[in-house]
Amino acid sequence: MKIDEALKSAMTIDGAVGVALADYESGMSLGFLGGGHHLDLEVAAAANTEVVRAKVRALAALSIDDTIEDILITLGTQYHLIRPLTRTYGSLFLYLALDRSHANLALARHGLKRIEAALDI
Template structure:
């Protein structure tokens, strides 16, 4: 059902559930022409979440547009279908925020923790852009939850839009 919804949203039947949506890499830094200053890297948009692989117990991660459910970037994943993860967790995050709003809690989600038998799943909406979130799956036996949360916060700080 969600795959059909995604196909309608992006207007294609060619959506391959096993393949992430590709976005162009950041252009190389440095001046293209000698004597002409280059753009500072801090000013360049980057959606790279490559640093997520440094989190102990890393399985896979993706950066997700919470409005559409589409994946903006991904790393790893293995047998975990990160396109499907993006779509399904978008509905989950929306439902949780709606519950918080209906309860009148007047708070924002900092992160959502889902603990399975062998995995930990963390979902972290970005502080600067709440409609985008980072999802990461970790091996429960080797992950350090406190460190993983800190690393995700640092990863978020390096994202530029």
């Protein structure tokens, strides 16, 4: 599955508001879909590179030899789900914003895992 197909697939996840694929080392977005005037996905993806970097640094500082499966940020009306693709694509991560009133978090996590497995960059 190519990047554009992966983004389209992520947007079919219940409650999806927007999705991006970004590189946390460079801060660059490789693609994004959705969002709108309330959520600038290019800015959100770039800003969330700092979240991923901070968690990677924290694991190193704590000498935790493990990988991050996902990072969840819970807002009043949204979930922001970050899935680092470090096992397959180094410093890339999928970022998915969900409307809490329409999302099933467990299914969203499963959907991103499935997209990661099918992604071919």
